[in-house]
Amino acid sequence: MGFPRFYTDQAIEEKVIIAGSRAHYMRNVLRLALGDHLCLFNGKGGEYKAQITTLSKHELTLDILEYSDQNRQSGLKIELGLAVIKRDAMDTAIQKATELGVHKIQPLFCINNTVSPKGIDKRLRHWQEISISACEQCGLNILPEISSPLDAQTWFEGDADLKLIASPEAKQNLHKLAENPGNIFIAIGPEGGFAAEEVCDAIDKGFKEINLGTRILRADTAVITMMSLSQYCWGDL
Ligand code: SAM
Secondary structure, three states: OOOOHHHEOOOOOOOOEEEEEHHHHHHHHHOOOOOOOOEEEEEEEEEEEEEEEEOOEEEEEEEEEEEEEOOOOOEEEEEEEEEEHHHHHHHHHHHHHOOOOOOEEEEOOOOOOOOOOOHHHHHHHHHHHHHHHHHHOOOOOOOEOOOOOOEEHOOOOOOOOEEEEEEOOOEHHHOOOOOOEEEEEOOOOEOOOOOOHHHHHHHHEEEEEEEEOOOOOOOOHHHHHHHHHHHHOOOOO
């Protein structure tokens, strides 16, 4: 639509009121003014062209002008099982995975996790915020789901057409796979890597080990690489 995009968790009907820090950001940081147009979405699908019709210090009113059912999701459903890694790397991984069209992110507790599970609910809300900002930026109107962290070996049991675990010890490259999946699982390990028993368990539960070259990538780089290669092979890149 070419207008600045904003997420709201409200139902979008004829008018929407934006208050608090969002209103402050729109008015004082982006300098949006009375009469300006913007694009609003609430993660349930589609987007709305809206116009600012009242503007006060703490609140703005948006009149909803037009609905579009635009959906920029990839046809390839990717569920990313991502070890809980250090704050900045996790934020980058979530932001980039969202931009690259992930459908669901499942944070994982692994044997070699170095990050404490303390305060995980707060971190989960923070990860959801990161993903929402990425959707505002990249044009996605349906938010990826980000679930509460799960033990890796439990997540390995899930069903998908193709299940991939990135492991530097693997012999196989992704582009050599003769597959045409509609949905895939991708597992990325923590800073210390998946433990050998986790990799064996994943393979027992149907995962294929994938090598991403001779260099060891940071986990957030591995996320970007696996997401890009998968979208290139079977999705919309
Ligand atoms: N020393 C760790 C190991 O050997 O697994 C390095 C872990 S790396 C920083 C974090 C995660 O990124 C790994 O668990 C793996 O999922 C992925 N990764 C990094 N480089 C990779 C590569 N060259 N091939 C496959 N996966 C890789």
